[in-house]
Amino acid sequence: MSATASPYTSLLHLPHRPFGPRRPRLTRPRCLASLAPASSGASPENEDHLIQTLCAHGRLARAAALLQGLPAPTQRTYESLLLAAARAGDTALAAAVHRRLEADPVFRSDPFLSTRLIDAYAALSALPAARQVFDEAPVKNIFVWNAMLKALALADHGEEALACLADMGRLGVPVDSYSYAHGLKACIAASASHGPASARVREMHAHAIRRGYGLHTHVATTLIDCYAKLGMVGYAERVFTSMPDRNLVSWSAMIGCYAKNERPGDAIQIFQEMMASDADLVPNSITIVSVLHACAGVNALGQGKVLHAYILRRGFDSLVSVLNALMAMYMKCGCLEIGRYIFNWIGRRRNVVSWNSLISGYGMHGFGRESIQVFEEMIQEGISPSIITFISVLGACSHAGLVEQGKKLFESMVDYNVTPRAEHYACMVDLLGRAGRLDEAVELIQSMRIQPSPQVWGSLLGACRIHGHVEYAEMACSHLFDLEPQNAGNYVLLADIYARAKLQNQVDVLKELLEEHALEKVPGCSWIEVKKKLYSFASVDKNPQVEELQALIGEFVTQMKNEGYVPDTGSVLYDIEEEEKERILLGHSEKLAVAFGLINTGSGEVIRITKNLRLCEDCHSVTKFISKFTDREIVVRDVNRFHHFRNGVCSCRDYW
DNA sequence: GTAGGGTTAG
Structure with a gap:
């Protein structure tokens, strides 16, 4: 084979490994009824214990009532109550504990509980309350500062978080790895009025290096993520390469960086490297989601199926986020029906992301009416459409040429409070x-x-x-x-x-x-997966096999000319002879990939091709003809959508 | 006793 075999085909042979850390053994649920007598006339220690147990079982009303009668709650009791309040979304309980704490002479100034209070209020999106706890905390150790920083950064209050960090510097509070991690997040969240985010991140990166935190695993991992979000892949790579210790999260961040920044091949390759490097690195659901995204990016259906099997083996099919990514992968690899099947299988657990994914799936396959129908079903189920829902459904209208329906949907956006x-x-x-x-x-x-x-x-x-x-x-x-x-x-x-x-x-x-401007246009490139290996073609390739493939295409073209086909030489911008223009058209990567597929796959097999640009007119007509002449189904995914060629007709009905 | 990575579109 002259085409380049991809370096990441060995994904098919995911090493078998023990499935990572075992699930923590659940503590035996204690029978609450049997503990109940303890509350009447019990010692304070038992009451503390009871509150903690009630909290662990989500019986918050009872726990709160008990707190009232307790003369001196322990630190552990306060903590349990605050954690439970945060988990249950019970702001009133958090506030009640807060009041009780303020009146407690022992724990009033306990920095540990201040941290827990800030955490709880932050989880309950009660940022002003968190801020108040922080401002009034009598003892502010590094944990308290970091809790405040985290609360602000995660709530996208970037400016405030950066101001908090500046206060630390001003007051001489030494920052640690946590402060850097949260501070970096704040750099992304802060508005453009504070200068470009890229400059802020680089500045904080430099600061961390000066203080000896530049290579700290958590700081470096956060740096990778920040650079990924800013599209600064080279910076992320440099951080990743320089890290002395990388854990699963560091690798996942780097995989995600490539996947997010349109470098799916690199994402899969580095995933391979991770699997080969250390047997203790067992991919988790988050790693898998990124790799699925990458598989979708290169149309690597066979590899995606391997991940599907892995997901089932690890039990990740209980996670909606994983199933959403799996569904998107199948649809982007041309398997609309499997995507629909997974959507149905998710059942009542489906969320707005699942809906959006199905809507866009139908859209990119040219099924505009079905896409709109799914949108309507979604509305009937009472799901609020998001910004992305409308991008998806409008895109579907566009692919299918449904102008009036699209206009109606666009006008309806305000009714759903989407600007x-x-x-x-x-x-x-x-x-x-x-x-x-x-x-x-x-x-x-x-x-x-x-x-x-x-x-x-x-x-x-x-x-x-x-x-x-x-x-x-x-x-x-x-x-x-x-x-x-x-x-x-x-x-x-x-x-x-x-x-x-x-x-x-x-x-x-x-x-x-x-x-x-020293600009070069992106060279056209096409991929094909044959026997679960990926082969890529670029029109600039000059090897003997390509000439053989071109010769095969040439034969088809000769046949087509007899049926009235005229090569679309108008698209060739070079000022050259007509004959030479035709030769250039013959070398288009998509045609080479089709020819390669014809030679190397069985007669009943579907030929699946991916192209990095929009399919050109000439390749479109030639592929239509080949599908009829050879009686083969050819599915081409271009940068915008799918084309299903069958018996001389394309599913896009020449509208793309 | 704090923490780091993820789902949908173009």
Whole structure:
């Protein structure tokens, strides 16, 4: 095989391992009834014990009543009550314990209980109360400070958290690894008015290094996560590589970093490395979710199935988050029905994420009506649609060309208290634009009361390419070149539009612009999984096997020409002979992957291909023809959606 | 006796 076998195919052979730490043995539930007599005329120690037991069993009303009559609760009793109140969402109980503590001469100034109080109020989203405890705490040790920092950072009160950290510095309180971890989270949460988050994180990173905390496992892991969230993958890699000790969380953070930042191949590869490096590192549900996301990213169905088996072996199928990720993986790998099956299997445990996933699944497969139907079912079940629900369902309308339904849904957003964001406008511009209603799309953009994002203009540009509208394309680009000057795709799209309008001079100008900015367009690349191994193709590859594949395609093309097919050479921007243009078209990665699939799979097998860009016109027609000529089903996932080719017809009905 | 990583879209 000349195609490059992926380095991560050995995922198929997940090492068998003991299933990690055993579940903690449950303490034998004590019979509460048998303890009851202790409350009448019992010693205070027994009463303390009883309150703790009641707390552990969630019988808070009874525990609270007992607290009233207790002359001197122990520290452990206060703690149990606060933990139970937080767990049960019982703010009133937390407040009652708080009042009781304030009147307790022994524990009034106990920093440990101040920490627990702050934790409890934070868990109950009662931040002002947490703040009050902190401000009034007579003894503020590092635990109390860190509890406050954590409460602020996790509640996304970034500015306040950073101010808290600054106070520590001012008062000479020595910060520790916990302070850095929470402080870094605060850097992400703080608003842009405090400067760019990336600068804040780097500054705190430097600070941690100076104090000798830069390589601390928790601090470094948090750093990886922060850099991941900011898209600074290189920084995350450097931190990860330099760590002397990595645990499962550090590895999972790095896997998640790649998965989030569109580097699914690297995510799977580093997962492999983790599995090979240390037998004690047993993936947990969070690791699995990230790797599933990565499998979906590279369309690695076979590998995803291995993870599915692993999930069943480890019992992770009890976690809705894992099932949601599994369902999304199947649908993104072309298996819509399995996704639906898992959704049904989740049953009543399904949440808004499960619904969104199914809605977008139908959408990317071109089933707009089904997607809307699922949306309606969701509403009937009383689930509140989220921002993402609308992005998903509007996207589905766009893929299926359901303009009127999409407009209705867009207008209905306010009824569900979801304010349209730029993303929703981008969906609408796409919907209208694809359908050829460019004037309406432009009117919509002009009516926006928020700043149109690059995605909005990008949708318009994409629609102009489909409908050959030079004027609006120039309008979109006047914004895009300003908003994202480094995005080569915009220049290439505009050049394509000019080329089709036979404006060669303008094409040349754009090419010069590209060179001036030292920009290169993303090279087209396609993957295919054959016998559970991934093979990738790029049109720039120059090896003998590729010529063989091209020759096979060439044969099909000759047949097609007899049936009236004309190669779409208009998309080739180089100023070269027609024949040469046709040769370039033959080398498109998607065609190579199809040919490879034809040669290397059995006649009844579905050929599944992934492409990193939008499927080009020419590849689309050729693939349609091949599906008919060879009687094979071919499923192609491009950057936006799925195309199911069968018997010369594509599921997108040539609308994409 | 504090803590670090995750689900859905484009």
